[in-house]
Amino acid sequence: MVCVGVAMFGLTASTAVASASAATLNEAGSSLVYPLVARWSQAYHAVTISTAPGGSGVGQKDIIENAVDIGGSDAPMSASNYSADPYNAVEIPWALTATGVGYNVPGVGSGLRLTPAVIAEIFTGRLRSWSAAPIVRLNQHYARALRRAGRITPVFRSDGSGDSFAFQNFMYHAAPKIWTTVPTTQFPTTVGIGENGNAGVAGEVHENKGTIGYISAYYLLDLHITTAAVQNAAGNFEFPDPKNIADASLSNSRIPAQGSAFTAANGVPIQWAPKRYKIAYPIATYTYAIVNKGTQPHGGLSFSQLQAFLSWAITSGQRLGGPLDFVPLPKSIVNADQALINSL
DSSP: OOOOOGGGGTOOSSBOOOOSSSOEEEEEEOTTTHHHHHHHHHHOOSSEEEEEEOOHHHHHHHHHTTOSSEEEESSOOOHHHHHHOTTOEEEEEEEEEEEEEEEEOTTOOSOOEEOHHHHHHHHTTSOOBTTOHHHHHHOGGGHHHHHHSOBOEEEEESSOOHHHHHHHHHHHHHSTTTOOSOOOSSOOOOSSEEESHHHHHHHHHHHSTTEEEEEEHHHHHHTTOEEOEEEOTTSOEEOSOHHHHHHHHTTOOOOOOSTHHHHHTTSSOOSSOOTTSTTOOTTEEEEEEEEESSSOOSTTOOHHHHHHHHHHHTTGGGGGSGGGTOOOOOHHHHHHHHHHHHTO
16 A cells, blocks of 8 residues: 655645735645645735645535635535534635546556446446456457456545545446445445545555556646546546536536535536536536635634635636646636625
């Protein structure tokens, strides 16, 4: 088992950049959005920004406990978590990317074709060998390598994870007869190996043959992990590339009302976009900045400074996401976000 720290990816576990202001904005949670927030912390100088990855579960826990100014999460708050937060939490979609499927199979290059049913069967333990007929049928050009590859080792997130939520939501809608578990931030299986954070899963897949894991797009790029082409609702096999993520985002650009309505709608889900979105990547995802509305920010920060940073992040800050495989937010989301930020 290999566990790779975030520093391996050229980022430190906490980023704070000197600024003209003594105020510090504290963000923690999602490892998916961490590379982008770390980049923002280097570019935004109105306040000092401290950011740390710990998983979406940590982001939600920290905001419930009012320990941070922004809790990063790729999953909406559950009904119980929202009820446990006395501060009227507001969930703002502030970044757009995807959860990819990476693998390490000798002799198999990038572009292994996988259907939702095959992925669900792998992660439920129904398919245990790379030579299984459903995998080989989809990938005749890799048949020889697959038949030599041996046992499949699925790698999943052991921490509370928004990637786990997005990945399960994809399987729940795309392969409902196989994946019957309602999506949460906890991955409900013991099949394979659990690793902490995107860095942990990426490191495990990068280093060990026969592995397959769900990993956010940035970490796949950073470690040059071979990536599957996943079948979408239109029947096409697509990668987590910007154009495919952007197409998926067109399927849902409405932010539900905050609170119970947001939870009931699963936030702004864009996994398994309808088949009219021909090139949509089927595990695209928004990620959320969760902010407590009814409490004073930390570190000498004012609400106006918090609002100013969030407004910058959803507009000018979006252009910094391209090299990290983040896609600019749709205009309708930006407009709705700004209304939420103004309401803080």
